[in-house]
């Protein structure tokens with residue numbers, strides 16, 4: 001797992017790296033510029049396209065000057081424009097301006113917007129402001145950024161779009177550069193991973209600039225992002241003499257007469273993730289569907305939506321409740337019965353979350369280390385309305401501690417909150433997965449890992465990461481516009497196999 005950095009921590013890492021490698025800060029800037037340029041050249045190999053690099057006079061602007069020099073040397077047609085709105089400049093900006101001049105590269109400076117000349121370039125590199133942003137843009141900065149946005153050119157931002165906050169709540173009124181691509185240093189900024197960023201970031205790439213990883217990983221921060229190796233390390237190999245009893249028994253309490261699909265998707269995903277035995281608690285009307293679709297699964301029937309009184313709860317290692325369950329009074333009784341009968345971690349999804357939201361007294365019965373998997377609407381129903389995603393991060397961290405549960409806020413980059421206060425982003429997934437039933441599959445996967453004996457936190461990490469990875473692979477292999485839940489769940493065994 002990789003720690004994510006706030007702007008302040010990024011500055012600390014910068015300082016530490018410079019001291020420990022006995023290098024000059026301008027050398028670190030050069031590395032950043034080199035890493036940016038390499039990524040830029042891969043994305044925009046056509047050297048006939050003209051480039052204008054707009055630079056501020058801080059270190060983001062310094063990066064811009066170094067990038068301009070490197071792209072010029074690589075054969076691009078580069079113009080440099082420097083916004084001298086303040087009298088201040090950083091020493092590495094000054095150093096890079098001298099290097100630029102020594103190469104004979106022409107640059108323009110403007111002190112006010114009125115001095116700006118028409119822009120002809122086809123690509124604009126935005127190196128105006130970076131993580132040093134300390135207030136929303138106003139005055140000349142605001143006018144400049146609005147003008148750049150109005151040009152409709154391809155914009156590539158250095159480290160972060162100018163005006164965008166790396167962390168903290170984002171106001172809809174803040175004006176930022178709208179970039180086609182942002183090439184960011186060392187780590188994605190936390191706000192890149194939240195939907196609030198969609199207004200200004202179409203796509204981002206992260207390049208390594210050689211900041212000290214030991215220092216970064218030792219930083220105390222709640223924010224992290226999952227990696228392939230953090231998943232591989234957690235997956236357990238199957239031992240030679242293992243049998244179905246080794247891999248637990250899961251119960252999927254799901255489905256309604258008209259929503260049997262959710263139960264089927266959830267149960268089949270559970271089975272395909274490797275549970276020894278999977279039983280589906282479904283309405284009696286759904287038995288034929290279950291038998292035809294998943295002959296490997298067993299059924300425990302709910303007549304008139306009531307769990308039989310003699311259900312042997314103790315034989316299950318993990319339970320999922322919610323997909324397609326409905327929110328009727330009978331469904332509420334099903335939830336109540338489950339909460340009163342099963343004290344090991346439970347995975348709560350969909351209608352189980354809606355029922356918890358409308359019956360707060362039931363929340364107290366949620367077993368410790370359970371996993372709740374709300375999407376944003378369910379999250380807000382459960383914990384109250386939020387006006388931005390940063391607030392949801394704070395609520396998620398607080399509620400996971402308070403309830404002693406793992407909360408997975410499902411999104412393009414799903415966010416996992418743990419009882420220890422961690423806030424972990426999942427990088428896998430694709431917009432092709434935005435289709436019905438995906439959440440049911442995820443719930444089945446988490447429940448399966450739980451039943452197999454994984455710690456709840458690990459079960460959540462593994463399921464979310466592999467779920468997204470499977471979707472990503474299916475969409476890229478087949479160039480698929482959409483990946484359905486049914487096709488994804490068939491691919492789970494291979495997706496796990498590839499990670500182990």
Ligand SMILES: NC(=O)C1=CN([C@@H]2O[C@H](COP(=O)(O)OP(=O)(O)OC[C@H]3O[C@@H](n4cnc5c(N)ncnc54)[C@H](O)[C@@H]3O)[C@@H](O)[C@H]2O)[C@H](O)CC1
Nearest residue numbers: 010014029032058059060129130131132133134135136159
């Ligand atoms: N550790 C790293 O990740 C590295 C980062 N690099 C680059 O450095 C910038 C951050 O540079 P910094 O000098 O701290 O700040 P900026 O260039 O973003 O801003 C300059 C300056 O502007 C003033 N300012 C801030 N907000 C406003 C505003 N709204 N209006 C007017 N003026 C404003 C303030 O005084 C700032 O100090 C990072 O993004 C990277 O691009 C290194 O090059 C490599 C290592």
Ligand SMILES: [K+]
Nearest residue numbers: 126129160162
């Ligand atoms: K920038």
